[in-house]
Amino acid sequence: MRPIVKITANLKRIRSSNLHRRLSINTAKTDEIDMLSLTINQMLEHLEQSFDSQKSFVANASHELRTPITSILGEAEITLMKERDPETYKSALKEIVSSVERLNLIINSLMELMQTNLDNRDFQNVKVDELMWEIADELAGKSNGDQVRMGYHLPEDITKSVISGNRRLLFIAISNILKNAVKFSEGKTVDCEVRYIDKGIQITIRDQGIGIAKDDLIKIFQPFFRASNAMNFQGYGIGLSLTDNIVKLHNGTISINSVLEQGTTIVVFFPTA
Ligand SMILES: Nc1ncnc2c1ncn2[C@@H]1O[C@H](COP(=O)(O)OP(=O)(O)OP(=O)(O)O)[C@@H](O)[C@H]1O
Ligand SMILES: [Mg+2]
Incomplete structure (x- = not known):
């Protein structure tokens, strides 16, 4: 068979159900x-990986959504089984409200995550130092204001501290990193530095908190992943996958x-225009 015809015939046999197949x-x-063929195989590899991560995302998302729904249903059904006093109704409703709040948070984060997957690039010029200042300011309002220490090393030429973005x-993205740093270090100072380096802006966020085990480091960008030492802290494991x-x-x-x-130290680099 002629080589291109052979490749075409083989490619036609590859479907989402047998994405593990490769060309010889x-x-x-x-x-x-x-x-x-090698290039096509590499493309198939990427496709297979992204299919796999979509599948595990859907599985994890369903699990996260099902947990509060199950507790809402359970609470309501048990309460309705017989006549109860007003206090019992009140406490059942409170439980239900807190589960609905949890659901609401998860759904909002998921919507944000979906938005980042869309490639809608309404980009504008963003001054990174201003942005950082706003983020730190917002966070200070919610936590102990002294916890975040900001440092700027910016060039004289302010056009160099502007990136094109949403x-x-x-x-x-940045506030998720900063929120984690504050959350996982229970009151210890978080250092935040904005520095212009060759052709880009580097943001470094350093905390003195609980840290992340070596084996967990590669997993922390996966949606819903939370390390075992993070379980005593609030969260759903969505923040960093959004940031990524x-x-x-x-x-x-x-x-x-x-x-x-x-x-933990997280360094983010954005190329400037
Ligand atoms: N600064 C940090 N120090 C220690 N562990 C961290 C830090 N940042 C992230 N992690 C680990 O990575 C996991 C994933 O982070 P991510 O921000 O996605 O989730 P979360 O903060 O637990 O929940 P959410 O962001 O949805 O509120 C965390 O649960 C934690 O195990
Ligand atoms: Mg987080």
């Missing part, structure tokens, strides 16, 4: 056709360094 490659003498999404999506949407990078019981 002659490794003995790699020619242009093999290079093409302000609201950037706000969410948003940073990617802005062609940025995010790196993380952490030592258990000592602290």
Whole structure:
């Protein structure tokens, strides 16, 4: 069979149900056709990975949504089984309200996550130092104001501290990191630094909190993942997956360094125009 016809025939057999299939490659003498097959195989690899992560996302999301729904149903059904006194009705309703609040939070975060998956690029010029200042300010209002220490190392040329982006999404991305730093370090100072480095802005957020175990580091960007040492803290494991999506949407990078019981440093880099 002619090589291109063979590739086409093989590709037609690949469906979402058998995405693990790959085109065969002659490794003995790699020619242009093999290079093409190799590229297609790499694309299939990406597709398979993204299918897998979608599947686990749906499974995790369903589980997270089902938990509060089950408790709402249970509470209501048990209360309705017989006549109760007003106090019992009141406490049942309170339970229900708190589960609905939880549901509401999860749904809102999921909606935000969906938005970051859409590629709707209504980008504008965002001054990073201003943005950081606003985020820290908002956070100070909610927690102990002294906890976040900001530092700026910006160039004279202010055009260099501007990135092209979606302000609201950037706000969410950075504030998730900062909120984690504050939350997981229980009152210890969080250092936040904005620095202009070659062709971009680097934001470093350093805390002295509980830290993240080495094996968990690669998982923390997965939706709903929470490390075992985080279970005593409020949260759903959605924040960082949102942040990761948003940073990617802005062609940025995010790196993380952490030592258990000592602290975590997250560095985000955004290229400037
Ligand atoms: N600064 C940090 N220090 C220690 N652990 C962290 C830190 N930031 C993130 N983590 C770990 O990564 C996990 C995922 O973070 P993420 O922000 O996605 O979830 P969350 O903060 O637990 O919940 P949510 O953001 O939905 O309120 C956390 O549960 C925690 O285990
Ligand atoms: Mg969080």
